Amino acid sequence: SQQGEEDPQALSIQEGENATMNCSYKTSINNLQWYRQNSGRGLVHLILIRSNEREKHSGRLRVTLDTSKKSSSLLITASRAADTASYFCATNGGETSGSRLTFGEGTQLTVNP
């Protein structure tokens, strides 16, 4: 079964606004990761949060993890047009997935100048 599921599927905002994307998963995890993908390109790792962490920051990125609700959110503050991309969450570890990374379908973020 699919592990990470992002919400919303698509998000369109104006430059300077904040963007929030959510990810839900089904089984226990060791960590959850967020990746970014520009159209037709490879994925770039953004941030990793471990199952015993609740919040993590990296520059304009803020990730939260709620293991009781099996959900995570990615907040991009003060968005820029260059942030336009697809964003994926990926879960690692747990009973069913072992050591593999299991990706969701992604959120397509469009930041309008």
Added chain:
Amino acid sequence: ETGVTQTPRHLVMGMTNKKSLKCEQHLGHNAMYWYKQSAKKPLELMFVYNFKEQTENNSVPSRFSPECPNSSHLFLHLHTLQPEDSALYLCASSPHVGNTEAFFGQGTRLTVV
């Protein structure tokens, strides 16, 4: 640049052709992966190699044949593919198979005609 290089970037092949995708990483990682990304679907893990040994084959059809001659190089040999195999094929590496981030190549856009 993520340190993972894939060639070619684009490939068009007929259903009777034989071609190979190449992936090379200069990060000193011990684990390498092949993923398939089709439109509107989550990334699908195809194969996992750890220290040159295949540790996972995610029920991939035999028309896809991986080869890992050493920890830095990974190939995906293709033969008698179907049009539905058209997708973006992504290679990734990580320090080891486990709870770490993955570094992705830019992908090979494959079109089967």
